[in-house]
């Protein structure tokens with residue numbers, strides 16, 4: 001009897017949820033006046049995309065690409081309030097609504113003290129790579145296990161009794177895996193060596209037929225013989241050939257060399273969005289009983305941005321091409337699901353610094369910064385203070401990990417060693433600030449914006465013993481013409497924040513906005529619980545009265 005009651009109860013809970021979701025998915029209010037819900041939410045992240053790109057290249061945008069989203073709610077004063085601005089932490093922050101001190105993705109990889117080696121942020125010894133329809137490869141596969149807490153996608157799954165589908169796509173594994181969260185139906189990313197979209201046994205045992213078919217058709221083939229030539233409208237570069245693949249005498253296209261070349265061209269976004277269309281079609285996203293979520297991380301912007309910098313003609317052409325690709329994608333989305341039934345958001349995981357060449361030319365700061373000098377300075381200082389030992393386990397910006405065994409052997413208190421290391425590192429030209437683990441954990445850094453940002457990026461188990469922040473425009477790259485990101489400075493930390501769809505009031509909003517506010521806003525608009533660690537504030541000014 002008790003069992004039957006439980007079954008009945010479960011049935012009625014599921015029916016209520018179903019009814020709620022069905023009503024939500026129709027895009028209308030139900031009899032009780034419950035607010036409308038979209039059939040599909042598409043969350044786009046462009047890897048390394050600064051808000052100034054949307055202004056500088058706006059005259060060249062077509063009507064329904066970026067301009068479609070710019071006609072929605074446009075938050076023009078949005079940034080990451082943390083000190084590490086790179087892909088893994090950025091994606092984790094956007095989708096959990098929390099900073100690395102909460103979600104634990106403190107870098108793309110970090111030194112794991114218990115394993116005694118560096119780990120990748122989505123590494124998972126328990127998972128295998130799935131790259132064929134036949135089953136998993138022997139290669140290790142990644143998963144979201146290192147992500148602490150739930151994402152918006154997880155909350156959507158919980159609230160719909162797992163009827164909402166969540167699919168996440170990227171060219172990089174972490175950019176696909178972290179946005180979906182722990183309960184995503186699948187995450188797919190691209191293997192540049194093979195030209196295939198793959199996944200992990202964490203999600204499925206074998207590639208779905210549609211993914212295997214997409215791979216078999218080898219979308220890269222469409223670009224054989226093509227050069228990357230600037231569009232006629234690209235300012236300062238019209239018609240210029242940026243790169244052309246030159247095959248060797250015995251090479252056939254698309255071989256590994258060609259795939260490597262293709263991976264540095266805007267054509268990758270075309271391939272990625274083709275894959276996203278197949279996901280929508282084959283997974284029937286936006287056709288189910290509850291709101292579905294598709295996350296797409298456009299990663300090639302990061303590869304090209306590193307190579308050429310934010311003020312290059314390559315970057316201009318890439319941005320204008322991204323606009324065209326998005327316009328085509330939105331138009332297909334309209335055909336497949338109906339834009340009336342869709343909400344679309346766009347943001348970025350981080351921005352980027354100008355190249356050292358640009359920095360020097362305009363006397364902005366140091367320019368290229370050689371990180372190797374930090375390890376030498378700190379090792380020397382610790383040896384002088386406490387005796388000859390191998391004092392360092394790992395130095396990888398922004399962290400210094402000390403050799404705890406050496407500290408124990410010489411009976412040096414951790415706090416003392418950290419302070420010595422921090423002061424030696426801070427003396428290196430280009431290092432702007434150094435906070436110790438003890439300072440960050442005890443809150444004794446003093447009140448400063450930089451200390452707050454460092455604390456937001458600091459996780460007790462995963463972060464290092466010293467946290468370094470470089471001066472503005474000190475760019476840790478070896479070449480004058482390449483560049484990178486990762487700092488708390490606005491060129492790295494400021495990102496676009498666009499929300500488009502029936503729930504959002506169009507307008508340009510200059511109010512303060514943080515990356516963590518995106519899912520806080522969507523959770524409210526979708527009637528969901530906030531993700532477990534979310535700290536963001538809903539961007540209420542852009543939410544329509546419901």
Ligand SMILES: [Zn+2]
Nearest residue numbers: 048302306485
């Ligand atoms: Zn990057």
